[in-house]
Amino acid sequence: MAGTDSSQPSATVRGAPTIILVEPQLGENIGMAARAMLNCGLTDLRLVRPRDGWPNKKAVATAAGADPVIDSVRLYPRTEDAIADLTLVYAMTARPRGMVKDVVSPEDAAVEMRRRGAAGERVGVLFGGESCGLDNDDVALADAIITVPLNPAFSSLNLAQAVFVTGYLWSRLGDPLSPSQEIPAKETVAASKQELIGLFEHLERELDAGGFFHVAPKRAIMSRNLRNMLERARLNAQEVRTLRGVIATLSGHRIPPGSKGKKKP
Amino acid sequence: MAGTDSSQPSATVRGAPTIILVEPQLGENIGMAARAMLNCGLTDLRLVRPRDGWPNKKAVATAAGADPVIDSVRLYPRTEDAIADLTLVYAMTARPRGMVKDVVSPEDAAVEMRRRGAAGERVGVLFGGESCGLDNDDVALADAIITVPLNPAFSSLNLAQAVFVTGYLWSRLGDPLSPSQEIPAKETVAASKQELIGLFEHLERELDAGGFFHVAPKRAIMSRNLRNMLERARLNAQEVRTLRGVIATLSGHRIPPGSKGKKKP
Numbered sequence: 001m002a003g004t005d006s007s008q009p010s011a012t013v014r015g016a017p018t019i020i021l022v023e024p025q026l027g028e029n030i031g032m033a034a035r036a037m038l039n040c041g042l043t044d045l046r047l048v049r050p051r052d053g054w055p056n057k058k059a060v061a062t063a064a065g066a067d068p069v070i071d072s073v074r075l076y077p078r079t080e081d082a083i084a085d086l087t088l089v090y091a092m093t094a095r096p097r098g099m100v101k102d103v104v105s106p107e108d109a110a111v112e113m114r115r116r117g118a119a120g121e122r123v124g125v126l127f128g129g130e131s132c133g134l135d136n137d138d139v140a141l142a143d144a145i146i147t148v149p150l151n152p153a154f155s156s157l158n159l160a161q162a163v164f165v166t167g168y169l170w171s172r173l174g175d176p177l178s179p180s181q182e183i184p185a186k187e188t189v190a191a192s193k194q195e196l197i198g199l200f201e202h203l204e205r206e207l208d209a210g211g212f213f214h215v216a217p218k219r220a221i222m223s224r225n226l227r228n229m230l231e232r233a234r235l236n237a238q239e240v241r242t243l244r245g246v247i248a249t250l251s252g253h254r255i256p257p258g259s260k261g262k263k264k265p
Numbered sequence: 266m267a268g269t270d271s272s273q274p275s276a277t278v279r280g281a282p283t284i285i286l287v288e289p290q291l292g293e294n295i296g297m298a299a300r301a302m303l304n305c306g307l308t309d310l311r312l313v314r315p316r317d318g319w320p321n322k323k324a325v326a327t328a329a330g331a332d333p334v335i336d337s338v339r340l341y342p343r344t345e346d347a348i349a350d351l352t353l354v355y356a357m358t359a360r361p362r363g364m365v366k367d368v369v370s371p372e373d374a375a376v377e378m379r380r381r382g383a384a385g386e387r388v389g390v391l392f393g394g395e396s397c398g399l400d401n402d403d404v405a406l407a408d409a410i411i412t413v414p415l416n417p418a419f420s421s422l423n424l425a426q427a428v429f430v431t432g433y434l435w436s437r438l439g440d441p442l443s444p445s446q447e448i449p450a451k452e453t454v455a456a457s458k459q460e461l462i463g464l465f466e467h468l469e470r471e472l473d474a475g476g477f478f479h480v481a482p483k484r485a486i487m488s489r490n491l492r493n494m495l496e497r498a499r500l501n502a503q504e505v506r507t508l509r510g511v512i513a514t515l516s517g518h519r520i521p522p523g524s525k526g527k528k529k530p
Contacts, residue, residue, distance in 0.1 A: 036426060038419045066419065107437075149437070154303045154331065161301060161429050168430060172372075172414070203511070210514035225507065233498040236365065242490065246468070249475035250515035 015117025017170055018044040018124035019163055020082045020089075022138055025051045025130045031062030032160035033127075034069040040167030041174075044124075046074045046082045051129070079126065079138045088116045088123040091142035092162055093134050094155050102144035109146045110169035125166050130159055191240045199240050199247075200227050206251040280382025282435055283309040283389035284428055285347045287403055290316045290395045296327030297425035298392075299334040305432030306439075309389075311339050311347045316394070344391065344403045349459035353381045353388040356407035357427055358399050359420050364493050367409040374411045375434035386455060390431050395424055405489040406458065408496055456505045464505050464512075465492050471516040 019037055024030050024047060034045055047054060054075055063070050076082035083089050090109050104112075113123040126142055128134035139145065148157055148165055157165075191199075204213075204223050213219040235243070284302055289295050289312060299310055312319060319340055328335045341347035348354050355374050369377075378388040391407060393399035404410065413422055413430055422430075456464075469478075469488050478484035500508070 032423060035423060039415045039422055039426070041416045064421065064423075148433075150304045151306045151436075156329065157304055158297060158300060158329075158425070160423070161304070161426065164426050164429065165433060168413075171416075206515055207511065210517070212511065212514040222507070225504070226511070229498045229500060229504055229508070233494045234365075235494060239365070239490070239494055242487070243494070246472065246477065246491070247515060249477040250471055250512060252475065252517075 015114070015121075015123070016042045016044065017113050017117070017166065018042075018046060018086060018122065019166070020046045020048065020079070020124055020126045021050070021129075021159070022048040022079055022082075022126060022134060023051060023129040024127075024159065027052055027056035027058030028062045029130060029159045030056060031059035031064070031066075031070070032158075033163040034059065034063040034066040034073075036160050036164035037167055038066040038069050039164070040171040042167045042170075043068050043072060045069050045072070046076060046124075048076045048079050048082050050075070079141060083124060083126070083141060085122055086124045087121040088113065089126060089142045090124075090144055090146045091126045091134055091139045092146045092148070092166065093128065093139060094147055094150075094157070095133065097136060097139050097145070099136070099139065099145075101139070101142070103147050104144050106146055106148055106165050106169050109144070109166070110173055113170055114173045125163075127159060127162055191235045191237045195237055195240045196230065196235065199230065199235075199243055202244055203230075203247055206247055206253065210251070280379070280386075280388070281307045281309065282378050282382070282431065283307075283311060283351060283387065284431070285311045285313065285344070285389055285391045286315070286394075286424070287313040287344055287347075287391060287399055288316060288394040289392075289424065292317055292321035292323030293327045294395060294424040295321060296324035296329070296331075296335070297423075298428040299324065299328040299331040299338075301425050301429035302432055303331040303334050304429070305436040307432045307435075308333050308337060310334050310337070311341060311389075313341045313344050313347050315340070344406060345458070345462045348389060348391070348406060349457065349462065350387055351389045351458050352386040352455035353378065354391060354407045354458060355389070355409055355411045356391045356399055356404045357411045357413070357431070358393065358404060359412055359415075359422070360398065362401060362404055362410070364401070364404065364489070366404070366407070366493055366497070368412050369409050371411055371413055371430050371434050374409070374431070375438055378435055379438045381455070384454075387457075392424060392427055401489060402485070405492045405496070406462075408499070454501060456500045456502045460502055460505045461495065461500065464495065464500075464508055467509055468495075468512055471512055471518065475516070 019033065019042060021030060021033065030047065030050065037043065037045060050056070054073065060070055090104075109125070117123050125146065126134060126138055128138070146166070148162065150157060200223070203226065207213060213222060233239075284298065284307060286295060286298065295312070295315065302308065302310060315321065319338065325335055355369075374390070382388050390411065391399060391403055393403070411431070413420075413427065415422060465488070468491065472478060478487060498504075
């Protein structure tokens with residue numbers, strides 16, 4: 001999530017999609033949808049004629065603490081009322097509807113919702129109830145259909161999963177950097193080459209003593225392979241010392257003085 | 266999903282990630298995870314010590330017909346056993362672990378799993394139980410950590426959602442337009458986890474014999490650190506054999522019979 005939004009997770013993220021559940025049946029699914037929403041920084045949940053009424057204890061339980069979403073749920077008698085203030089509305093459905101209406105992927109919908117949301121528009125997605133989904137009149141209210149591309153032989157998606165994929169893909173577009181870049185630098189500093197070479201030579205010395213390189217012409221290539229393996233591990237200084245302790249232990253020798261390795265018995 | 270794979274949804278899609286749930290608690294969550302898997306064309310589900318045993322009626326109910334997944338579930342006593350035949354394993358966790366291990370986004374993990382899977386490798390993702398997640402020893406077995414970038418104030422993701430996002434992002438890369446499939450395979454195949462674990466245990470056995478872990482409470486953390494270093498080196502099978510030869514040489518012991526390591530004098 002971008003910028004200051006991520007520091008205000010319990011407030012509505014500006015431009016975040018509104019989620020509208022039409023005739024949801026199980027409180028458990030409403031709660032799980034609320035949890036999925038807050039996971040992704042979405043907080044505006046609207047219910048149209050929930051079967052078991054509202055509030056719903058089971059929803060609170062499965063929301064697992066997504067109180068900002070649960071506490072601000074709004075109820076509507078009709079889908080039309082629930083989307084009245086929105087300017088871009090998608091209908092999520094797996095079934096073809098025989099309507100002349102765009103069908104987009106959740107990724108494409110996320111891009112468009114970001115774009116329009118950033119321009120100050122209010123956007124949202126309609127989801128139908130667990131057993132029948134949205135009816136055609138509800139779908140007709142939407143600007144376009146979102147169909148999640150899934151295994152065609154098993155494409156029935158749990159309601160909360162459908163909400164999650166919508167929120168997740170939207171939230172990812174707010175990420176100014178790839179997440180792997182955002183992860184703080186490793187606390188540890190890579191070993192110096194001097195430390196690494198000390199490790200290599202220590203290992204090779206002990207392997208020579210043990211007769212490991214008994215085919216002399218292969219010594220160069222074998223030690224090069226070992227060095228490559230150790231290079232790839234991107235060891236830090238502490239780890240180099242640990243490995244020197246390992247070598248010393250295995251070979252039954254103490255680390256030579258001056259090597260700065262930790263002594264191991 | 267690309268090509269013929271999508272027409273054979275109940276068969277394992279070639280290269281599809283294996284999902285490993287370690288100590289899952291609620292049958293409902295196992296079932297929902299199975300459903301999410303099959304939605305995305307994944308069928309190989311493995312359970313390590315499920316709290317309520319297996320089979321589990323609640324899992325069947327919430328799987329909502331994902332029988333190909335439920336029927337082929339395999340049980341394992343230890344995480345090591347569950348990942349033995351895999352060559353690339355991620356650990357999904359939201360918590361920082363203080364380990365020197367790569368942390369990647371689910372998108373990056375999906376790309377890498379596609380690439381390695383296309384090259385014939387077997388890939389998988391570890392998920393912890395609902396309340397505590399993975400323990401550090403399980404995380405240490407993984408090549409890298411996946412952290413789903415979520416609302417930092419509400420980042421606890423439902424187990425099935427975590428499985429779904431993994432499968433969904435993977436399945437989306439099977440789109441024939443995606444370039445990721447065209448990336449050439451690596452020349453060498455990564456060592457299996459079984460081979461790596463054999464290496465770890467061989468090393469630890471010899472270090473025990475040499476008194477390396479003389480401060481008993483530190484044994485767990487020290488062996489975990491060593492395992493992390495070796496994981497990071499992304500060893501292939503030949504390199505594992507070489508390192509077992511190194512350990513055998515240094516410790517003055519022969520490799521135990523049946524380990525398939527090369528004998529070194």
